[in-house]
Amino acid sequence: PEGSPRSTLWKWALPILLAAIGIPNLLAAGYNYYYNKMLIISGLSPQAQQHLEQVHLVIGVAAFSLGAAAILYWCRLALTVPHGLRHGQTYSAEVLNKARTATLNVGHRAVVIAFGLWVLAGIAYPVALQIAAGGIPQRAYVHLMSSLAVCGAVAVAYPFFILTYYSVRCLYPILLSHGELRSDDGRDIRSLGRSSTRYLAVAASVPLVGIAGLSFVGSGAGEELNATVRALCLGGIAGFIVVYQLFRRIESDLRALLRVVSLEVSASP
DSSP states (O other), rough: TTTHHHHHHGGGHHHHHHHHHHHHHHHHHHHHHHHHHHTTTGSSHHHHHHHHHHHHHHHHHHHHHHHHHHHHTTTTHHHHHHHHHHTTTOOOOOHHHEEEEETTTTTHHHHHHHHHHHHHHHHHHHHHHHHHTTTTOOOHHHHHHHHHHHHHHHHHHHHHHHHHHHHHIIIHHHHHTTOOOOOHHHHHHHHHHHHHHHHHHHHHEEEEEEEEHHHHHHHOOHHHHHHHHHHHHHHHHHHHHHHHHHHHHHHHHHHHHHHHHHHHHOOOO
């Protein structure tokens, strides 16, 4: 309905995209930094600690800058075309087709880039740690990989569902009334439904991986760190409850969109 949040939130596509991908990744980066500092870095020499602080800062700034630029470029049609249509602009059928695909996949595209950067950080940081420390115990690598696994899951699952829910509810309906719908649109909608199920499994893994990490930490890490990991597990459970509600609503919206697309395609000559 006119004036409802759904009909006005399209105006805020860019800040919503940046917040949905940025805030979970900032929280994940903060957790990763604190976890590794308490378990690994605090046991190194002051010189090695200073070196790793600099490496961590450089990797973080570079990753967030590159990630923001790459996400904005890959998702540009999902941001610009619905906005342009609302302001009376016209686009070719080819651009509209690409925009519908980009809008459905905006969550997937954003988290693919974020996850790729976490993988690169997962390669660069252990190398820097090895150079600065001159060799670290195998147990330290287990802690490092555990924290990166949790952060990677957070960086993937939560932004995906926030962005997909927003794009399916607020952006994609704008595109439905412009251009000729194709059978490929139905295929894209069904594909998104399958992807959502996989991302739901990733969201469920956050507290499980956190519990696994806590078992590796043991009782020697200190109560403060143990409390942080427990808070992560509880936050992961709460996050999964929210994500599951978004998942159910996305499923319902996708079924409705699929019916609309099927009717339009079957009615076209």
